[in-house]
Amino acid sequence: xxxxxxxxxxxxTALYQAHGVGLIRLAVxxxxxxxxxxxxxxxxxxxxxxxxxxxxxTGNALGYVRSSVLNGCRSVLRNRSRLHTGPGPEPGGxxxxxxxxxxxxxxxxxxxxxxxxxxLPARQREALVLRYYLDLPExxxxxxxxxxxGTVKSTVSRALAALGRLLGENR
Amino acid sequence: MTTIEDRxxxxxxxxxxxxxxxxxxxxxxxxxxxxxxxxxxxGAGRRWADWAAPLAAAAAVTAVIAGVLMVTRLADLPQSRxxxxxxxxxxxxxxxxxxxxxxxxxxxxxxxxPLLAAQSNRAVVRATASGAVLATLSPPRGYGSFAWxxxxxxxxxxxxxxxxxxPATGSARARPAGNTTGFxxxxxxxxxxxxxxxxxxxxxxxxxxxxxxAISGIALSPDGGQLAVAFGNAPGGRSExxxxxxxxxxxxxWRGAPSGGELAADExxxxxxxxxxxxxxxxxxxxxxxxxxxHLLDTExxxxxxxxxxxxxxxxxxxxxxxxxxxxxxxxxxxxxAMAVTRHATQIQVNEFSASTGQALxxxxxxxxxxxxxxxxxxxLWSDSSGSTLIVKTTRPGTKPIKNADAIPGAFGVITNGxxxxxxxxxxxxxxxx
Numbered sequence: 130x131x132x133x134x135x136x137x138x139x140x141x142t143a144l145y146q147a148h149g150v151g152l153i154r155l156a157v158x159x160x161x162x163x164x165x166x167x168x169x170x171x172x173x174x175x176x177x178x179x180x181x182x183x184x185x186x187t188g189n190a191l192g193y194v195r196s197s198v199l200n201g202c203r204s205v206l207r208n209r210s211r212l213h214t215g216p217g218p219e220p221g222g223x224x225x226x227x228x229x230x231x232x233x234x235x236x237x238x239x240x241x242x243x244x245x246x247x248x249l250p251a252r253q254r255e256a257l258v259l260r261y262y263l264d265l266p267e268x269x270x271x272x273x274x275x276x277x278x279g280t281v282k283s284t285v286s287r288a289l290a291a292l293g294r295l296l297g298e299n300r
Numbered sequence: 301m302t303t304i305e306d307r308x309x310x311x312x313x314x315x316x317x318x319x320x321x322x323x324x325x326x327x328x329x330x331x332x333x334x335x336x337x338x339x340x341x342x343g344a345g346r347r348w349a350d351w352a353a354p355l356a357a358a359a360a361v362t363a364v365i366a367g368v369l370m371v372t373r374l375a376d377l378p379q380s381r382x383x384x385x386x387x388x389x390x391x392x393x394x395x396x397x398x399x400x401x402x403x404x405x406x407x408x409x410x411x412x413x414p415l416l417a418a419q420s421n422r423a424v425v426r427a428t429a430s431g432a433v434l435a436t437l438s439p440p441r442g443y444g445s446f447a448w449x450x451x452x453x454x455x456x457x458x459x460x461x462x463x464x465x466x467p468a469t470g471s472a473r474a475r476p477a478g479n480t481t482g483f484x485x486x487x488x489x490x491x492x493x494x495x496x497x498x499x500x501x502x503x504x505x506x507x508x509x510x511x512x513x514a515i516s517g518i519a520l521s522p523d524g525g526q527l528a529v530a531f532g533n534a535p536g537g538r539s540e541x542x543x544x545x546x547x548x549x550x551x552x553x554w555r556g557a558p559s560g561g562e563l564a565a566d567e568x569x570x571x572x573x574x575x576x577x578x579x580x581x582x583x584x585x586x587x588x589x590x591x592x593x594x595h596l597l598d599t600e601x602x603x604x605x606x607x608x609x610x611x612x613x614x615x616x617x618x619x620x621x622x623x624x625x626x627x628x629x630x631x632x633x634x635x636x637x638a639m640a641v642t643r644h645a646t647q648i649q650v651n652e653f654s655a656s657t658g659q660a661l662x663x664x665x666x667x668x669x670x671x672x673x674x675x676x677x678x679x680x681l682w683s684d685s686s687g688s689t690l691i692v693k694t695t696r697p698g699t700k701p702i703k704n705a706d707a708i709p710g711a712f713g714v715i716t717n718g719x720x721x722x723x724x725x726x727x728x729x730x731x732x733x734x
Contacts, residue, residue: 142327149324154316161315167325178329242311250676250709261305262312277514279532279539279562283587293304294645 137181144190145174152198158258159202161247169201196273203251245295253288260285392488392495393434395427402689403428403714404455404682406488409730410446420446420731423460425488425495428691428734431725435488435495442467443482448515451733453522453577453631458486458733459500461518466504480504481513483527485546502527502544514540516564519573519582522631526599528573528582532564539563541573541584541606543599554597556606561588563606577631577685583612583655585626591616594627594636596655612636613653628680629655630687637687639678639694646671648678648694650715652687665718667694672701676710682734689716691734696722 149170156166177194246254252274259270260281267278274281395405407428410420423446425435439445443464451458466480482504487496508514516532525547531540539556541563556563564572564587572585580600586593586607597609613627613636627638636653650665664687674695682691693710697720709729713722726732 138329141329145324145327149327150319150321153324154319157319158312158315163319166319171325171328174327175330238307239311239314242307243315246308246311248672257308258312261308262316277508277516277532279514280516280564283532283562283564286587286589289304292308296304296307 137178141174141178141181141190144177144194148191148194149174152195155195155258155263156198156202158243158262159199159254160205161243165205166202169198169205173197173201192269192272199255199273203255206251241296242292245292248295249288249291253284253291256281256284257288257292388437388440389494389496390435390437392425392490392493393432394493395434395490396430396432400429400714402684402716403691404451404734405429406434406455407726407732407734408449408451408458408460408486409727409732410449411727411730422446423449423486424730425486426726428723428726431723431727437486437495437497439464440467440482440484440497440499447481447513448518449731449733450518450520450527450571452520452524454524455734456488456490457520457524458488459518459520459527460484460486460497461515463513478507479513480506481515483518483529500527500544500546501549502529502546505529505531505542516562517572519571519575521575521579521599522577523579526579528575528599530563530572530584532562539586539606541582541597543582543603552601552603554603554606556586560607561586561593563587571681572626574628574683575631576629576633578633581629581633583627583629583636584609592627594629594638596629611658612655613638613658615640626679628683630683630685632685635661635687637680637683637690639680639692641674641678644671645669645674648674650680650690650692665715665720667697667720669695669697669699670701673699678710681712681732689714691715691723692720693728693732694720696728 152170152173153163153166156169157163160166160169173194176197177190246257249257255274256270259265259273260267265273267281270281271278276284405428407426409424409426411422411424412420421439421444423437424433425437426433437460439462443462443466445463446460447463448461449458460483462482462484464479464482466482483500483502484497485500487498488494489496505513505515514531515529517530519528519530521527525545527544527546529542529544531542538558539560539562541554543552543554545551563584574583575581576583580598582597582599584595584597584606586595592615593607593611594613594615595607595609596612597606612629615627615638627636629636634655636655638651638653640649640651641647642649646669648667648669649663651663652661653659654661676693676695678692678694680690680692683689691712692715693712696711696713711722711728712726712732713720715721
């Protein structure tokens with residue numbers, strides 16, 4: 130009898146070796162935070178491993194884990210937002226990890242754009258990151274986000290307008 | 301000139317480049333080594349470390365649940381946790397007496413799904429006034445999630461759209477080839493104390509091949525006799541509206557030209573359609589670039605061109621206008637009401653327009669905010685006959701500006717006599733129907 134876990138371990142590990150950095154980068158863009166990004170990616174691959182035997186199309190494993198990473202980011206952001214509304218540290222506070230990331234960035238321009246990006250609703254942010262960072266076609270963005278391609282189009286359009294507004298541009 | 305798209309590409313890539321190749325930590329799969337808790341990493345401030353663990357734990361739990369759902373969604377597997385069979389009946393608790401008889405007693409909400417916000421794994425019936433949970437329903441057998449909810453005018457009848465493979469049919473128990481959206485009637489009977497979900501005669505609407513659902517909204521007529529289903533991107537790249545007669549089972553179809561814009565709300569998850577009380581007019585939102593046109597569709601027509609209906613109002617986005625939320629027609633058919641974020645994002649307004657002439661009738665409410673506080677898009681979700689009482693979703697007044705954090709979902713509240721009153725127990729971020 131096939132031991133699927135023995136079978137899955139090397140495959141999932143190989144997938145991580147090939148795409149782990151790219152997915153951590155995606156999560157860093159979404160979260161602005163390296164440790165949280167690594168946690169999200171780690172858990173996404175663990176989820177893939179646990180469910181490997183149920184995957185009908187293991188060829189789409191990367192798509193599956195990418196969606197899991199987006200979901201994990203959304204969960205972190207949601208909790209961060211909740212924390213932000215109550216007492217306690219502010220995620221964007223001066224001594225938060227945001228500062229550490231910011232210091233590594235090229236300059237004020239990038240910080241301003243990223244700060245504006247992170248003020249968008251999570252799904253608008255996802256749509257922009259998938260479109261302009263990953264350069265995914267609308268169909269793949271739709272698949273990753275679980276919405277129609279037409280909705281992707283309007284969401285991206287709306288998100289760009291909102292981003293322009295936050296950056297003080299007239300669009 | 302550098303476009304905002306170029307700025308976005310440059311900034312996101314700069315952020316991504318802080319993660320250098322080869323710097324990913326080793327993957328630790330469950331069961332492959334003793335788990336001693338989360339790995340401590342350098343670079344994280346103490347404050348982050350204090351709250352990262354519970355967040356990551358929550359993310360971990362979510363990811364596991366998400367995995368189950370996502371596998372179902374992407375790999376078209378049978379449901380691992382089937383809900384109650386349809387028709388399904390659950391107990392409906394008695395609603396506390398409402399303090400505001402001007403608004404419906406019941407609301408049905410779809411909580412954001414653990415993987416995709418648009419795929420909810422439960423529908424929750426609540427008392428509008430208190431937010432008390434009165435009943436909770438799982439997706440019907442064969443469906444993994446709920447995607448849309450809409451309400452009739454009687455405060456008792458709702459339609460839920462469920463998403464998934466659908467039930468096995470026929471002697472061979474054949475399953476549909478792909479995912480579909482099925483439609484279910486939810487009937488609340490507070491006297492007997494039941495909430496009953498039964499399948500409608502509307503045929504399940506299949507996904508576009510390889511592209512997921514094209515549905516961008518559903519709207520039940522006030523008498524509960526007709527269901528409008530909007531397709532933002534139907535085959536051929538054109539928008540489509542199907543109007544199902546729930547009594548006869550007949551359907552009429554309106555189609556837009558491929559370049560005619562999209563039948564969709566200004567906000568993801570908001571409803572692009574609203575009915576007048578007589579069921580003869582359906583207001584539909586047409587997205588064209590950054591402009592939204594509200595068309596009035598004659599629902600007694602045989603179908604035809606989606607955008608041939610009279611255009612009642614046009615909303616332009618920046619820089620020539622305000623960023624508008626989805627619009628609604630009052631049930632008496634006299635006004636179109638829309639919320640808007642003003643140019644400097646320090647006000648949210650509720651504006652009224654004549655449905656017959658399109659003329660602006662005035663701003664009935666100004667909600668004021670500190671700059672940077674408005675991060676969720678406002679929408680009018682329910683109106684009384686004349687528009688004097690509204691249920692809206694908006695950034696909660698008094699919200700402080702936020703920096704580098706996720707947007708706070710819009711809160712639900714009632715606007716009447718120019719004042720906004722928060723609905724205290726209605727959770728922000730859910731899709732709601734009254």
